[in-house]
Amino acid sequence: MMTAEPLLSVRDLIVEFPTRRGTLRALDHVSFDIAKGEVLGMVGESGAGKSLTGAAIIGLLEPPGRIAGGEIRLRGERIDNLAPEKMRRIRGRRIGMVFQDPLTSLNPLYTVAQQLIETIRTHMDVSEKEARARAVALLDRVGIPAAARRIDDYPHHFSGGMRQRVVIALALAAEPELVIADEPTTALDVSVQAQIIDVLKEICAERGASVMLITHDMGVIAETADRVAVLYAGRVAEIGPVRDVIQAAEHPYTAGLMGAIPTLTQTAPRLTQIPGSMPRLNAIPQGCAFNPRCPHVFDRCRTQRPELIDRAGGRQVACWLYDPATQEVRHD
Amino acid sequence: MLAFILRRVLQSVIVMLTVALVAFSLFRFVGDPIVSMLGQEATLAERVELRDALGLNDPFVVQFFTFVSRAMSGDFGISYRLQQPVMELILSRLPATLELALVSGIAAFLFGVGFGVYTALRRGGWLSSSIMTVSLIGVSLPTFLIGVLLIWVFAVELQWLPSFGRGEVVHVGGGWRTGFLTESGRMSLILPAITLGLYQMTLIMRLVRAEMLEVLRADYIKFARARGLSNRAVNFGHALKNTLVPVITITGLQLGSIIAFSIITETVFQWPGVGALFINSVRFVDVPVMAAYLMLIALVFVVINLIVDLLYYLVDPRLRLDRSAAGH
Numbered sequence: 001m002m003t004a005e006p007l008l009s010v011r012d013l014i015v016e017f018p019t020r021r022g023t024l025r026a027l028d029h030v031s032f033d034i035a036k037g038e039v040l041g042m043v044g045e046s047g048a049g050k051s052l053t054g055a056a057i058i059g060l061l062e063p064p065g066r067i068a069g070g071e072i073r074l075r076g077e078r079i080d081n082l083a084p085e086k087m088r089r090i091r092g093r094r095i096g097m098v099f100q101d102p103l104t105s106l107n108p109l110y111t112v113a114q115q116l117i118e119t120i121r122t123h124m125d126v127s128e129k130e131a132r133a134r135a136v137a138l139l140d141r142v143g144i145p146a147a148a149r150r151i152d153d154y155p156h157h158f159s160g161g162m163r164q165r166v167v168i169a170l171a172l173a174a175e176p177e178l179v180i181a182d183e184p185t186t187a188l189d190v191s192v193q194a195q196i197i198d199v200l201k202e203i204c205a206e207r208g209a210s211v212m213l214i215t216h217d218m219g220v221i222a223e224t225a226d227r228v229a230v231l232y233a234g235r236v237a238e239i240g241p242v243r244d245v246i247q248a249a250e251h252p253y254t255a256g257l258m259g260a261i262p263t264l265t266q267t268a269p270r271l272t273q274i275p276g277s278m279p280r281l282n283a284i285p286q287g288c289a290f291n292p293r294c295p296h297v298f299d300r301c302r303t304q305r306p307e308l309i310d311r312a313g314g315r316q317v318a319c320w321l322y323d324p325a326t327q328e329v330r331h332d
Numbered sequence: 333m334l335a336f337i338l339r340r341v342l343q344s345v346i347v348m349l350t351v352a353l354v355a356f357s358l359f360r361f362v363g364d365p366i367v368s369m370l371g372q373e374a375t376l377a378e379r380v381e382l383r384d385a386l387g388l389n390d391p392f393v394v395q396f397f398t399f400v401s402r403a404m405s406g407d408f409g410i411s412y413r414l415q416q417p418v419m420e421l422i423l424s425r426l427p428a429t430l431e432l433a434l435v436s437g438i439a440a441f442l443f444g445v446g447f448g449v450y451t452a453l454r455r456g457g458w459l460s461s462s463i464m465t466v467s468l469i470g471v472s473l474p475t476f477l478i479g480v481l482l483i484w485v486f487a488v489e490l491q492w493l494p495s496f497g498r499g500e501v502v503h504v505g506g507g508w509r510t511g512f513l514t515e516s517g518r519m520s521l522i523l524p525a526i527t528l529g530l531y532q533m534t535l536i537m538r539l540v541r542a543e544m545l546e547v548l549r550a551d552y553i554k555f556a557r558a559r560g561l562s563n564r565a566v567n568f569g570h571a572l573k574n575t576l577v578p579v580i581t582i583t584g585l586q587l588g589s590i591i592a593f594s595i596i597t598e599t600v601f602q603w604p605g606v607g608a609l610f611i612n613s614v615r616f617v618d619v620p621v622m623a624a625y626l627m628l629i630a631l632v633f634v635v636i637n638l639i640v641d642l643l644y645y646l647v648d649p650r651l652r653l654d655r656s657a658a659g660h
Contacts (some may be wrong), residue, residue, distance in 0.1 A: 014388055058558055060554065060557055060558060087561050088557075088562065088563075089560060090560070091557065091558055091559065091560035092558065092559035092560030092561070093560055096558075096559070097555070097558040097559075099554065099555055099558070101551055104550065104551035104552060105551050105552055105555045106552055106555070106650075107570050107574070108552075108574070108646070108649070108650055109555065109573050109574055109577075109648065109649065110570075111649075118561065118565065118569075119559045119560075119561065122559070122560055122562065122565070123560060154649040154650070156649070158648050167555070169398055170555070170559060171558075171559070173559070174559075174560070186538040
């Protein structure tokens, strides 16, 4: 997206885990932008680095994991090297986060009201009473029936779907500009997944907040996101508008992923699958990380790592197939 | 809630009856009370007469019933050795033991939770590691050895604190003699309290640390941080409260054992409490005192257990099932 200034800009982000047997690089030069009000889907297999990217942005990497390079900017201001206390003030206030499991995200010993009011008053200079009024309004907005009464209930009085609504209310309590939703529906019943995603998307749209939606569910991405970034082995394989990427994937890995999604209209006898599996962090091949599994692999892929190449329509793809030099040689 | 309390009280009554049975059997199996009371010189006629007068020829059930009903009104008979009502003896000694147990119990809880939280939050720091190492000593050294070592260092070598006794005591009505109000009473309390509470403190500390580390990994802690709550609010508001739920049970039970096992500490420090009374009674086969002590300790455990259960109920809202879970 070529709009003025992106809300969030991640450049060449590197996250490393020092271990006894050498340093593992879990994110390797990850770059992407999120525009104001945009929903960016982040997809990839387990271990591709989706959640890690979210944790790095909000400054909650679990030690010994650390940011070893790159920049994260929120409205142009660097936030990856802030002092812990300054970063804490950004968490919740400017960047909110929704976690995967609503059953464990809420403290069982405090009422919903206590947790909401605490969060609101941490970031906003309001009285207990005002905070409570805000909290009730929030709960009402995320679709909790009889919010004024239910607010004094404990988390265990709510069902999974309702708890995830409470979690969304908590994440949005201090009106952040960016919400990182880390697999917000994975732990939920299929029947309520769509409702939760709708609630999240609607409220963020109302407030002009951007969303980084981490998931491995392509269906959710297709319905919700404006753009999608595909992660593979800690690197961005492809970024682009959702429609384009889903309908005409450019990176061979993305194409493989899309081929593996069952559809109602096609009646293929077998779903396509990508041979092999994603490399472990300590055995990422030289050159393109996908090269051992790629159907279009050629020499250059095995030695040189492809950077993101700008393509038409605001797309980017990290694949040598789309390098002008390659295309001249191959004539196809 | 009421049904819960009633059920627990009923269980407690059953436990107490069982203990009473054991205590009562002491009279029958630890020697013949007639011999202890009349001595070697009494004639056979005198013995038969006393046996009848004391109701020792009644059936077992009747005797047990008499024992229980007297015990309920606080009558445990007369001490063979001291020729005083047992209840009077125990009540006169109880303040000493309770004061000692209370001080060491509170100290063990406060320091245990404090050190536990510190070592959990500063995991890997040199001070944390030192505390953990020292705590190993607390767990592994026997109580009497710790007591003797403390006496040697602080009473014999440094001469800062008294090595035995309770110091000066003051009557505060109702026969309660307290050592809290005098300088020497407070000084005398320090060493026995440390000795008695050290093991419990290290136990609580290790438990708090393990629980806290577990809780700090929980999703709701991560979510609390992601909402930008201050470290203080996260560590002490959210993590500590969850940590304390299981700690309460253990601490409660430990308070029971502090009172029960004050025997050793009281012996080492010549502390004039119930424990010392019990040890002396064992030496002289003073069965009424032994039986009463047994019942007293059982009562302490039962009451503490009851309180712990109720506390649990207050701390953890999930146990309050009076409101049915209204999910959707």
